[in-house]
Amino acid sequence: MAPALMRLALALAVAVVGCCAARQPGGRVDLWPMPASVSRGARTLYVARDLKLSTAGSGYKDGKAILADAFRRMVAVIQLDHAINGSYHGLPVLAGVNVAVRSPDDELKFGVDESYKLTVPATGSPLYARIEAQTVFGAFHALETFSQLCYFDFVLSVTGLHWAPWTIVDKPRFPYRGLLIDTARHYLPVPVIKSVIDSMVYSKLNVLHWHIVDEQSFPLEIPSYPKLSNGAYSYSEKYTINDAIDIVQYAEKRGVNVLAEIDVPGHAGSWGVGYPSLWPSATCQQPLDVSNDFTFKVIDGILSDFSKVFKFKFVHLGGDEVDTSCWTTTPRIKSWLVQHGMNESDAYRYFVLKAQKIAISHGYEIINWEETFNNFGDKLDRKTVVHNWLGGGVAEKVVSAGLRCIVSNQDKWYLDHLDATWEGFYMNEPLTNIYNPEQQKLILGGEVCMWGEHIDASDIQQTIWPRAAAAAERLWTPVEKLAKDTTAVTARLAHFRCLLNERGVAAAPLAGYGRTAPSEPGSCVRQ
Amino acid sequence: MAPALMRLALALAVAVVGCCAARQPGGRVDLWPMPASVSRGARTLYVARDLKLSTAGSGYKDGKAILADAFRRMVAVIQLDHAINGSYHGLPVLAGVNVAVRSPDDELKFGVDESYKLTVPATGSPLYARIEAQTVFGAFHALETFSQLCYFDFVLSVTGLHWAPWTIVDKPRFPYRGLLIDTARHYLPVPVIKSVIDSMVYSKLNVLHWHIVDEQSFPLEIPSYPKLSNGAYSYSEKYTINDAIDIVQYAEKRGVNVLAEIDVPGHAGSWGVGYPSLWPSATCQQPLDVSNDFTFKVIDGILSDFSKVFKFKFVHLGGDEVDTSCWTTTPRIKSWLVQHGMNESDAYRYFVLKAQKIAISHGYEIINWEETFNNFGDKLDRKTVVHNWLGGGVAEKVVSAGLRCIVSNQDKWYLDHLDATWEGFYMNEPLTNIYNPEQQKLILGGEVCMWGEHIDASDIQQTIWPRAAAAAERLWTPVEKLAKDTTAVTARLAHFRCLLNERGVAAAPLAGYGRTAPSEPGSCVRQ
The missing domain is CATH 3.20.20.80 (Glycosidases)
Structure with missing residues (x-):
């Protein structure tokens, strides 16, 4: 076994640090890179294990299923690190994400519009987050941002999402x-x-x-x-x-x-x-x-x-x-x-x-x-x-x-x-x-x-x-x-x-x- | 850009090394760890893109699909590094692998029998490799060994397997x-x-x-x-x-x-x-x-x-x-x-x-x-x-x-x-x-x-x-x-x-x- 260095000091440090911070509710908006505009509320939602993708109002047909695939990957990522097996009974559940993409085109041209708006309402039934984007590529960025809002709740063993309602309006500085x-x-x-x-x-x-x-x-x-x-x-x-x-x-x-x-x-x-x-x-x-x-x-x-x-x-x-x-x-x-x-x-x-x-x-x-x-x-x-x-x-x-x-x-x-x-x-x-x-x-x-x-x-x-x-x-x-x-x-x-x-x-x-x-x-x- | 060091020396080295060795037919049996017993022939086979798993003669029912999953992973691994899109027309094709596991049990006890026999015949129609093992865990090792026999053929853009027929009899030295x-x-x-x-x-x-x-x-x-x-x-x-x-x-x-x-x-x-x-x-x-x-x-x-x-x-x-x-x-x-x-x-x-x-x-x-x-x-x-x-x-x-x-x-x-x-x-x-x-x-x-x-x-x-x-x-x-x-x-x-x-x-x-x-x-x- 490795030498037991600094036992007392480290044990004390553990005692002080204890059970805290990372991925917990806190003051900081933990998004990287920071979006252009962020506002948020104070309510905690729970993200359905079988989070649904809907595309009401979308002008994009997703013929190559690249949006559906990106959504599937995003859900896999937020469920990757821990077994999601808690009960959602009685919790305010975010049932899905509606993605409305205006452009039918999905050719990845240089300078393509990568902007998006992501809103997560605090109430509603069923409760859906909403992504609006000019192109599917802006929607991809919105999905990544959404994934970073999520965390694993150790008390409930489900995916949580703090500080709803969220409104995030975002676009890149450089193409x-x-x-x-x-x-x-x-x-x-x-x-x-x-x-x-x-x-x-x-x-x-x-x-x-x-x-x-x-x-x-x-x-x-x-x-x-x-x-x-x-x-x-x-x-x-x-x-x-x-x-x-x-x-x-x-x-x-x-x-x-x-x-x-x-x-x-x-x-x-x-x-x-x-x-x-x-x-x-x-x-x-x-x-x-x-x-x-x-x-x-x-x-x-x-x-x-x-x-x-x-x-x-x-x-x-x-x-x-x-x-x-x-x-x-x-x-x-x-x-x-x-x-x-x-x-x-x-x-x-x-x-x-x-x-x-x-x-x-x-x-x-x-x-x-x-x-x-x-x-x-x-x-x-x-x-x-x-x-x-x-x-x-x-x-x-x-x-x-x-x-x-x-x-x-x-x-x-x-x-x-x-x-x-x-x-x-x-x-x-x-x-x-x-x-x-x-x-x-x-x-x-x-x-x-x-x-x-x-x-x-x-x-x-x-x-x-x-x-x-x-x-x-x-x-x-x-x-x-x-x-x-x-x-x-x-x-x-x-x-x-x-x-x-x-x-x-x-x-x-x-x-x-x-x-x-x-x-x-x-x-x-x-x- | 990084400094262009040792240009001439390296260019010459490239010229000497050229297009050679790794993963190509050669004298060496490239298996790790080396099996207990290996014999081989001289024929090259090509591994079907949709390699089949069959279980004729198996006493193991695979109720939890762990064998099927292991097989699927093995096929994914051998097809991971390059796009497999060549034609198999006229090639000697290995169509599948038959896995015969004797024990119906799949509890992973300490000291479980991990031995296996893997044979890859050089001829036959359809051509199937054969794995025999006392337990499904021995079969897993055989699948890993099989995967290491495969390589990507750059001329044909398909998976190749050299030196059939193979007979590999193997078991671990320590449990x-x-x-x-x-x-x-x-x-x-x-x-x-x-x-x-x-x-x-x-x-x-x-x-x-x-x-x-x-x-x-x-x-x-x-x-x-x-x-x-x-x-x-x-x-x-x-x-x-x-x-x-x-x-x-x-x-x-x-x-x-x-x-x-x-x-x-x-x-x-x-x-x-x-x-x-x-x-x-x-x-x-x-x-x-x-x-x-x-x-x-x-x-x-x-x-x-x-x-x-x-x-x-x-x-x-x-x-x-x-x-x-x-x-x-x-x-x-x-x-x-x-x-x-x-x-x-x-x-x-x-x-x-x-x-x-x-x-x-x-x-x-x-x-x-x-x-x-x-x-x-x-x-x-x-x-x-x-x-x-x-x-x-x-x-x-x-x-x-x-x-x-x-x-x-x-x-x-x-x-x-x-x-x-x-x-x-x-x-x-x-x-x-x-x-x-x-x-x-x-x-x-x-x-x-x-x-x-x-x-x-x-x-x-x-x-x-x-x-x-x-x-x-x-x-x-x-x-x-x-x-x-x-x-x-x-x-x-x-x-x-x-x-x-x-x-x-x-x-x-x-x-x-x-x-x-x-x-x-x-x-x-x-x-």
Whole structure:
């Protein structure tokens, strides 16, 4: 057995802490992220075990049953952590939820209306909560909010819901609220990716940025160029194109878009395993050979295949950290540069712009990492979204230049930086120094990045959570409702991390750096 | 983006590694733990998407559908990681599995027959695998073994099975193959406990030792003494008695017994939060007051409640690390000792033996930590199983004394010791220095222990796996088939850890100490 440390002190602490707080009625509104507007009353209701979904007044037909499925999942989540077997006799019972969605459309377009109104009346018979939303995706958010109102009542062994009547009116501050995963540095099995998507829904993140490929491996099968996945780590560490379709559909059914990335011309060494002519040479493998038409044919093939799978408005073309020295040390490419009157930076620009044109020809708008903007921002296609990562101060330059921007400054929003604290994630403001409302609109949102050098299926969830949730509130909640001082939200975020744990998500303690083991025995909400 | 390190080296490594090994046909039998007897052929079969379960010749009626459920779970697991949507046209298809269980009984008794025979013929129409087992629990193990024969075929997009015909005859070396979890140092939500049970099944562990309570918290509601759970960390960090029933049933349906522990008289400070008279005094709270009849009434009440919930043959009564100084510094107890002619060690023995009698009166046999044996082994009830933990060399003394023993020597089998490597887990032999066959039979098996001081929902799975699996093979596989040198099993265990990842279990890399993040980008099987 483990050494019995600090017996007396801890026993006393237990005596003081006793039976209290978490998930009990209390003063705090325990919702994460905080909605735009919340009002509540004082009555406790009990949520029927067989909570009903009704859709009176809805203009949405739910032909694919995505709403019915989301409702079923929500009920499963609120009944997950304890056996619900008490009696409802004589209790005020919430019998169901009526969901009225105005739009018949359920295509998950970028910028789709995600707003909702959730009301839980205190009286009525039968008693139904009401969700009103423009789209089914707003209704999804309402269901998540509803689930967070519920708790398990230990006295009655049923699901309770405090403080009815509730009126919650809500919508996101930014349309792009992303999380990057990296399947090139380590392969992530499909069930792991799906569980990441599940967990994103709990804090209303809505874009999974899938950094599929990098120099280390090429795990996705590309029908047009089947040898590309020879660059996978192993026979089994691959995704079929049907796996990709499955992941996209899984995400869309949960209101999450999948942004696919191929990072060119750098970060692409694995492409040449199957097609060595993509390398400048066998000993100098990156960036992709700018002088070879085949390079652009392959990009065209990939993006053609992508366009049948990844239906999001954007594709990410990378463009970062391009060390062009292989181009000048390889005689064939050096001659080509001379012949075309280009220096290395001209060729870098030439490559990025040519790849952009190919993406546009397949119907995509483009996202590129910020080096493309920093080096030749005025040449980028006007459909470009610039993805900031190097540090602060870039977004204001991007929007001044009239381009759109996604914020991921590494000092604050890189999850692989274990020394980046949740407080830093929370306080990182995408609109810093941007005051012009028209320019503010060009900030689509932000994204936290889970780079995979030291991340695999064993440590991804606890490295993402709870820090990603801190950023999620920054991206969702109206700026005037965000805490000025993170100590004001510590307890609420701790509660949310415990809720994630109860839902089976391995969110780490708040204390200390990223992915820290609990430092000592104690309550979940105090770690 | 993350710095582009070691580009050339890694690109070359990718080129060399390329598309290979894992889950592909190869020389290795990739089963974990290794069965007692394996023979195989050379034909590849394809596993029908709608694999059928038949039970011709079975004496087992499956009234509770636990076999049907286990089969359904097995099919879900083999189809989990990739979209199965290829054509089976013209392929040799395995249409189903016939499971013939001889015993009609499905009570999960200790020492139940867990043996099985699994055959997969290479020809036949329709082609069915065959499982024969004495009990449904042996059949469960056969289903797990079957699932590990399957792989995803990337060319055909269907499930493949290499090397038919297979004949596997198998049974466990030890009847007790345990894993301890600790819900007192940190509360573990019910879904987390269930996922631990799920993962145990994959390596054929069969006892979940639930260290429910300790000095820090008392998370389980006890109907006979409802204030005991006032010692929980918070309102929500509790289990209802119905949760305990739910967990026990969930485990039993998977062939896993739940061993409940209350650790007395030490490690019990949290009991007095609800009933302060169990403490020697408010400032000296452990061990439980030996002089107070109420102490034993409470133990009796708990064990009475346990006997309705925890149906395993054994209950664990702890008995370790008892610092009796509170007994002599509390005047009331000191007087009682004098009055009864006892010194501190007499009182410790008195307490343990009295608790044993109470447990026996409720139909249990007892497990106690080894200090009870070390201090007064000759006085222990003969129904006692001694649970070794302090180090090696104890088991041989226990069985020499004619008592039974479970091995958990902390230097090798404590999962919270992060410096204990998987190699150490693998090589730890429970029968060390025990040569007499009758004495060997007294070693019931062993248990790996996941103490919770630094473990919560965020890090439990990757601290348990893959190291617990290394011990699981030691406990399952015939000693003559165990590797003498762990390098002989590294690749097979790495494969198994990747399989766990594919099933959504956050098993950590093998390299380095426990719960280590991957040190660099690379294939799952090489970390």
